[in-house]
Structure formats: C-alpha cells, structure tokens
Amino acid sequence: MLQPELKLRRDKIRYLMAQQGIDAALIACNVNLLYTYGQIVSGYLYLPLHSPALLFVKRPNNLTGEYVFPIRKPEQMVDLLKENGLPMPAKLMLEGGELAYADYIRLAAIFPEAEVVNGTSIIREARSIKTPMEIELFRRSGIMHAKAYSKIPEVYRPGMTDCELSIEVERLMRRQGCLGIFRVFGQSMEIFMGSVLAGDNAAAPSPYDFALGGEGMDPSLPGGMNGTSLKEGYSVMVDIAGNFYGYMCDMSRVFSIGKLSDEAYAAHQVCLEVQEKIASVARPGVVCEDLYNIAVDVVAKAGFADKFMGVSQQARFVGHGIGLEINEAPVLAPRMKQELEPGMVFALEPKIVLPGTGPLGIENSWVVTENGIEKLTVCNEEIIKL
Amino acid sequence: MLQPELKLRRDKIRYLMAQQGIDAALIACNVNLLYTYGQIVSGYLYLPLHSPALLFVKRPNNLTGEYVFPIRKPEQMVDLLKENGLPMPAKLMLEGGELAYADYIRLAAIFPEAEVVNGTSIIREARSIKTPMEIELFRRSGIMHAKAYSKIPEVYRPGMTDCELSIEVERLMRRQGCLGIFRVFGQSMEIFMGSVLAGDNAAAPSPYDFALGGEGMDPSLPGGMNGTSLKEGYSVMVDIAGNFYGYMCDMSRVFSIGKLSDEAYAAHQVCLEVQEKIASVARPGVVCEDLYNIAVDVVAKAGFADKFMGVSQQARFVGHGIGLEINEAPVLAPRMKQELEPGMVFALEPKIVLPGTGPLGIENSWVVTENGIEKLTVCNEEIIKL
Numbered sequence: 060m061l062q063p064e065l066k067l068r069r070d071k072i073r074y075l076m077a078q079q080g081i082d083a084a085l086i087a088c089n090v091n092l093l094y095t096y097g098q099i100v101s102g103y104l105y106l107p108l109h110s111p112a113l114l115f116v117k118r119p120n121n122l123t124g125e126y127v128f129p130i131r132k133p134e135q136m137v138d139l140l141k142e143n144g145l146p147m148p149a150k151l152m153l154e155g156g157e158l159a160y161a162d163y164i165r166l167a168a169i170f171p172e173a174e175v176v177n178g179t180s181i182i183r184e185a186r187s188i189k190t191p192m193e194i195e196l197f198r199r200s201g202i203m204h205a206k207a208y209s210k211i212p213e214v215y216r217p218g219m220t221d222c223e224l225s226i227e228v229e230r231l232m233r234r235q236g237c238l239g240i241f242r243v244f245g246q247s248m249e250i251f252m253g254s255v256l257a258g259d260n261a262a263a264p265s266p267y268d269f270a271l272g273g274e275g276m277d278p279s280l281p282g283g284m285n286g287t288s289l290k291e292g293y294s295v296m297v298d299i300a301g302n303f304y305g306y307m308c309d310m311s312r313v314f315s316i317g318k319l320s321d322e323a324y325a326a327h328q329v330c331l332e333v334q335e336k337i338a339s340v341a342r343p344g345v346v347c348e349d350l351y352n353i354a355v356d357v358v359a360k361a362g363f364a365d366k367f368m369g370v371s372q373q374a375r376f377v378g379h380g381i382g383l384e385i386n387e388a389p390v391l392a393p394r395m396k397q398e399l400e401p402g403m404v405f406a407l408e409p410k411i412v413l414p415g416t417g418p419l420g421i422e423n424s425w426v427v428t429e430n431g432i433e434k435l436t437v438c439n440e441e442i443i444k445l
Numbered sequence: 446m447l448q449p450e451l452k453l454r455r456d457k458i459r460y461l462m463a464q465q466g467i468d469a470a471l472i473a474c475n476v477n478l479l480y481t482y483g484q485i486v487s488g489y490l491y492l493p494l495h496s497p498a499l500l501f502v503k504r505p506n507n508l509t510g511e512y513v514f515p516i517r518k519p520e521q522m523v524d525l526l527k528e529n530g531l532p533m534p535a536k537l538m539l540e541g542g543e544l545a546y547a548d549y550i551r552l553a554a555i556f557p558e559a560e561v562v563n564g565t566s567i568i569r570e571a572r573s574i575k576t577p578m579e580i581e582l583f584r585r586s587g588i589m590h591a592k593a594y595s596k597i598p599e600v601y602r603p604g605m606t607d608c609e610l611s612i613e614v615e616r617l618m619r620r621q622g623c624l625g626i627f628r629v630f631g632q633s634m635e636i637f638m639g640s641v642l643a644g645d646n647a648a649a650p651s652p653y654d655f656a657l658g659g660e661g662m663d664p665s666l667p668g669g670m671n672g673t674s675l676k677e678g679y680s681v682m683v684d685i686a687g688n689f690y691g692y693m694c695d696m697s698r699v700f701s702i703g704k705l706s707d708e709a710y711a712a713h714q715v716c717l718e719v720q721e722k723i724a725s726v727a728r729p730g731v732v733c734e735d736l737y738n739i740a741v742d743v744v745a746k747a748g749f750a751d752k753f754m755g756v757s758q759q760a761r762f763v764g765h766g767i768g769l770e771i772n773e774a775p776v777l778a779p780r781m782k783q784e785l786e787p788g789m790v791f792a793l794e795p796k797i798v799l800p801g802t803g804p805l806g807i808e809n810s811w812v813v814t815e816n817g818i819e820k821l822t823v824c825n826e827e828i829i830k831l
Contacts (some may be wrong), residue, residue: 060664089632089633089635092664093664098667099635099652099664099665099666099667100652101633101652101653101654102652117656118650118651118652118653118758119651119652119658119667119758120650120757120758121650121757121758153546155545155546155547156545156546157545157632158546158561159537159541159542159543159544159545159546159631159632160541160542160544160545160546160548160549160550161541161542161563161565162546163546170762176545177547179547223620224767226616226619226620229615229616229619229625230612230615230616233612233615234609234612236662238637238662238663238665238666239637239638240635240637240666242637245476245545246474246543246545246632247475247487249475249485249626250626251624251625251626252625255714264504264506264507265504265505266485266486266487266488266504266505267487267504268487268504274506276622277624277689277690277691277767278446278479278483278484278485278568278691279479279485279624279688279690279691280485280624280626280691281484281485281505302665303663304663304665305663305664305665305666340566371506371507372505372506372507374502383665384815387512390456409520424450
C-alpha cells in the first residue's frame with residue numbers, strides 16, 4: 060500500500076492519541092495491522108506520536124524495509140527501540156478491547172514504566188471515518204456484490220432448501236471475487252459468509268446480535284439457515300457479506316417462491332419507505348438515534364412495530380457502521396447520540412419478519428458525503444420472484 | 446445435549462480446578478460455552494466446584510430450565526448467585542487466554558473479593574481429551590470429509606485456477622454438510638474454509654502459523670490460493686477443514702495436473718512413510734516431541750529436510766490437536782514433552798514443498814486409543830491425477 064495512505068491513517072490515530080496524552084501505540088491485532096501497515100503480519104506496529112512507525116515482525120520472514128525489524132518474541136522490542144534512539148513511552152496504548160487478557164498483560168509488562176491504557180476505542184474511532192481510498196474499495200465492492208446478487212435467480216431450482224440455495228449464492232459470491240472471510244469485532248458474534256433466511260426460520264431467536272436470527276444447521280453455529288424447504292408463499296432473504304478487498308460490504312435482497320401475501324408486499328414497501336426517508340434526511344450532523352427513531356415511526360404507523368427486526372426477539376438497531384469489520388461505528392440505534400460525519404460508511408437494514416411468510420425488507424451499504432448519503436450497493440430492490 | 450455428557454465435560458474441568466484450589470469458573474467464550482452447555486449463547490455459564498452450573502443468558506430469549514436465568518448485563522449475576530444460596534467465589538477462573546482484556550477486567554470487577562486467575566489452560570486441557578461422544582462426532586466428520594474429497598476429480602476442469610478449484614471443493618464440502626465456519630484458538634490466525642495450494646505458491650511465506658503458507662488473493666487475507674493457473678506438472682494440495690458438527694476434522698490430499706517429476710512422487714512417498722512410522726509407534730505415553738523427531742529423521746534421510754513443512758519459511762510442527770478449534774493440544778513439535786493420552790484427537794500432516802512442482806504429502810485426523818492411534822479420515826492417499 061502507498062505510504063501517503065498509511066501515513067494518513069496513522070495520523071488519524073495519532074491525532075486522537077495526542078488528545079489523551081498518549082505518546083505511543085502498540086498495534087498487534089490483525090485488522091488494525093491491516094489498517095495501519097497495509098498488510099497482516101504476525102508481529103507489532105509500534106506507532107510513536109512524533110516519529111515514524113516501526114514494524115516488529117515474526118512472520119512472514121520476507122519483509123524488509125528501513126523500519127522493519129525481525130523478532131522472535133515481543134520482549135525483544137525494548138532493545139530495538141533503544142537501538143533506534145526512541146524513548147520508552149510514558150503513556151502507551153494497547154488494543155484492550157481486542158487483545159486477549161493474557162496477551163495484553165504480557166505486552167504491558169514489557170513497558171513497566173509506562174502507564175498503559177486501552178486504545179481500542181481510539182483506533183475504532185479513527186477507522187470509522189474512511190479515507191478516500193477505503194471508500195473507493197467500498198465502491199468497487201458494492202459493484203461486485205450487486206453483480207453476484209443479480210445472478211441469484213439463475214441458480215435457484217424448485218425444491219431447494221435454504222441451505223442448498225445458500226451454497227449456490229456463496230459460490231456466486233466467491234466466483235465474483237469475494238474472499239469469504241467474515242470479520243466481526245469482538246468474539247461473541249460468529250457467522251459463516253452471511254445468512255439466507257426463509258419462512259418462519261427468520262423469526263427464530265439466535266444468540267448473535269445480527270439484525271435477524273435463524274436456528275442454524277447445528278447447535279455449534281446457531282444462526283441463519285436451518286434446512287427449511289423453499290415452499291410456495293415463502294420469502295427468502297439473502298444477506299451474504301461482500302468482502303472483496305477486506306471491506307465488509309453489506310447488502311440484503313428478498314426473493315419470493317411464487318406469490319406472497321398482500322401483507323408481505325406491504326411490509327416490504329414499508330421497509331423501502333424507511334430507507335427512502337432515512338436517505339432523504341441523513342447527512343453530516345444528523346444524530347444516529349434520530350435515524351433509528353424515523354425507522355420505528357414509519358414502521359409503527361404502518362402497523363408492523365411488533366415484527367420489526369424480528370418477532371419474539373427483536374434487534375434494537377436499524378443500521379451499523381461497516382469497514383474491515385461488520386460492526387463498526389456508527390450504530391443507528393436508541394440512545395446513540397453520535398452524529399454522522401463525511402466518510403462514514405454504514406449498512407441500513409430495515410427488516411420485517413411475517414410469520415408464515417418470512418423476512419421482508421432491504422439492506423444497502425451507504426457512504427456519508429458532504430451533504431447527504433450515497434448508496435454503494437445499487438441493484439433491484441423489489442421482491443424478486445424465483 | 447444430554448445432561449450426562451455435559452456433566453462429564455464439566456467434571457473434567459472441575460477436576461483440574463480442584464487441583465488449583467479454584468472454587469468457580471465463569472465461562473463466557475463461545476467454544477467453551479458450546480463445550481460446557483452444549484450450545485452457544487450470549488451469556489455466561491457459572492460453574493461452581495461443588496454445585497450445579499448456572500446459566501446467565503442475554504440471548505437467545507427462549508431458553509428455560511431450573512438453572513437458567515435471563516440477564517441484561519453481567520453485573521446482575523451477583524444478586525442471582527446470592528438468591529440461589531451460592532457463596533461468592535474465593536478463587537475464580539476466567540478465560541484469560543480468550544476473553545478480551547476489557548471484558549476480563551469487567552467480569553473480574555464483579556467479584557471484588559475473589560482472587561481471579563486465568564483458566565484458559567485448564568479448559569484447554571480438559572478439552573484435549575475428547576469424550577466418547579466427541580470422538581463419535583469426529584468419526585462421522587471423517588466419513589463426510591472423505592466423501593466430499595472423493596468427488597474432487599469430478600469437479601476439476603482443465604484450465605482452472607487454484608481459486609476456481611477451491612470454490613468447487615468448498616461447494617462439495619458444503620453440500621456434504623460442512624458448516625463452513627473455521628474456528629481457531631487466538632485471534633492471530635485467520636483462514637476461510639481452508640487452503641488449496643498449487644505450484645510455487647505453496648512456498649510463499651504467510652503471517653499465519655499453519656503448516657503451509659500461500660500468498661492469498663488479497664493483502665487482507667495473506668494465506669492460501671493466489672490465482673495460480675493449474676498447469677501440467679503442478680501438484681495441488683486440498684486442505685479444507687471438515688467442520689460438520691462443530692469439530693474441526695482436518696485432512697489434506699494431493700492431486701496432480703498430468704504427470705509430476707519423479708522427485709515429486711518420491712517426496713510424497715516420504716510423507717506417507719513418516720505417517721506410517723508415526724502411526725506404528727504412537728500410543729498413550731509416547732512423547733509428542735519424539736513423534737516430531739521421527740518425522741524430521743525420515744525426511745532428512747530422504748534428503749528433503751530443507752523442503753519439509755515449507756521452503757523459505759518452515760513450520761516447526763508435524764501435527765496438532767483438533768477439536769472445537771483447529772489448534773488444540775497436543776502439538777507434535779520440538780520441546781513438546783506432553784505424552785499422548787487415550788481420547789486425544791490430532792491431525793498429522795507431514796508435507797514437503799518442491800519448487801517448480803508444489804506441495805506433496807498427507808494429512809489425516811487420528812484418535813488416540815488405548816493401545817495406538819486410529820485414522821478417522823480414510824480415503825485414497827496416493828497422488829490423484831486430475
């Protein structure tokens with residue numbers, strides 16, 4: 060990756076470090092190394108406030124450069140910092156929301172004189188405002204994502220289960236260039252490539268905090284498809300992540316097996332209306348919670364409040380930031396006072412679940428521009444009959 | 446899951462807790478909840494040494510039972526423990542090798558009187574000896590895994606890239622019932638469903654500590670396939686994980702595009718010889734390091750030492766425990782003094798990389814029995830010409 064891009068990203072972090080009097084960051088987690096170094100290594104990026112970053116690397120063994128130092132264990136970093144004329148940090152930040160406790164303690168012990176603080180929120184704040192290059196990668200992802208989805212009707216066969224359809228959509232996505240891997244912040248949420256939900260399975264509560272649940276195929280992965288046969292009158296929602304270049308593009312579309320009930324088409328239109336209304340007011344300075352409240356108002360007036368974002372267990376958000384991970388800032392949810400800023404990228408996913416039919420609604424990825432928001436995943440939004 | 450199975454697993458953990466004077470464990474991480482509660486929840490299993498375990502659950506909202514308590518936040522656990530007549534723990538273990546630092550600190554603060562210790566190694570030790578039911582799930586996984594692999598020649602088409610072949614093998618595995626998700630202990634190693642390596646890409650060093658590397662398709666996932674065209678004279682190794690029931694069955698097979706060099710067939714036979722020799726001596730009481738040394742001896746005598754487990758960057762192990770995660774105990778590696786015990790399950794993967802040809806060798810999953818080891822992944826082990 061080009062040095063100016065990396066410098067831009069590092070300086071976004073440094074700016075926030077300076078506000079808290081932090082004079083160095085030690086970055087060890089994969090997504091944050093990808094963000095600040097442009098590639099994943101087994102090692103550490105040491106980012107001082109006022110001098111160039113140093114990479115201490117265990118693997119791969121073929122990296123070279125003025126600021127690259129091979130190590131076998133993290134304790135070697137102290138001597139290498141001294142040899143490079145760098146002072147020991149007075150206030151050091153580690154990724155306390157991501158590093159395992161034992162790893163955090165080991166790294167903190169290397170700098171016994173330093174005050175060590177949790178820097179995860181700083182890095183996440185920096186990452187929440189995408190650079191022009193990151194937005195460009197999202198733009199390309201959106202195009203690839205839409206291309207793969209446009210072929211879904213071609214791979215459907217009557218008599219399929221949700222699982223069989225999912226496997227074919229996964230293949231479409233992979234052939235379009237999707238890397239497959241699904242990155243989530245925190246370790247409590249797990250999913251394979253995304254979810255395909257049909258019929259009443261869309262209402263099944265799951266332990267994971269995704270927009271909808273689903274029973275899953277096995278207790279070891281309790282979310283998403285459960286082997287439901289795709290029957291006349293069922294809706295099917297495809298929500299497979301579009302990670303083409305490391306960025307988690309997010310998009311859902313609804314398909315129908317034959318014709319659905321009138322109520323189903325009405326519910327779908329309500330979700331499109333939520334999307335339209337939010338898209339018409341969202342711009343820098345708008346408060347996230349207000350966008351969530353717009354969604355709830357529209358849905359409640361239409362009489363679908365008790366089926367919005369699930370039935371027996373309802374998700375309490377209508378959108379979430381996306382980036383290297385699927386769950387970044389901002390979150391469009393109650394009590395979220397954060398304001399939209401140019402460069403934020405988020406998924407907006409108003410969804411309604413109708414018992415006896417299945418999931419309805421829409422999800423697109425959006426980037427916040429100077430005076431509004433722009434859709435990155437452009438593709439037919441009506442219910443497509445299979 | 447049946448209560449006797451769960452009690453067996455919990456008592457394995459309790460036995461190790463008692464040895465260290467730990468009177469309660471608080472289990473919060475998904476794989477450990479799956480192990481001790483039989484399903485994944487968003488919540489906590491509180492496991493006292495001398496009384497039944499209590500489940501505190503945030504999601505899903507449809508769990509009920511004598512020992513199940515809905516909560517919104519972990520701090521509610523204290524009052525619920527008191528209401529159930531349980532004393533506060535004097536020495537409490539948390540998953541310090543898995544929980545994020547910030548989560549560990551929050552949970553520890555709920556029990557200010559307790560001495561809090563890192564219990565990850567205890568749980569991993571308990572999990573390393575599989576129960577008869579876990580071994581049965583591995584047995585079934587091995588059969589499914591082999592069935593999917595047996596169809597690989599049917600999906601090969603001349604002119605494919607490694608990526609195109611991988612996508613078809615992924616589909617075979619998924620259609621056989623593979624859940625797709627790849628669970629790894631720790632957060633430094635990432636992979637999609639596994640790897641397909643062909644030609645010189647097999648020698649490319651990666652940041653991840655898998656047996657072989659590979660450049661990857663994008664800097665955001667630097668391992669495995671890189672778009673190599675499958676050409677006459679190349680070998681291709683398929684190493685896609687067989688997670689059918691939550692257990693990470695592990696198996697690699699080598700295919701050839703046309704005919705390979707004589708050296709390639711010789712290298713492959715050396716790996717089979719390593720496998721045979723280890724299988725003939727491995728049994729309870731044998732030291733892991735000794736098995737690694739057998740592999741190195743056989744390979745060195747055959748003149749392939751500098752190409753064993755990679756070329757420019759060589760992995761320093763020849764086998765690893767498998768279970769709910771791909772990297773469990775035991776590890777067959779230098780300085781590993783651990784002895785094999787009945788009920789351990791491990792992958793044995795002697796592999797050689799030949800520049801100009803690609804990867805050779807074998808990987809199977811094995812269970813340690815009372816008097817030897819038994820192969821779980823039974824399938825043609827020769828190089829299969831595509």
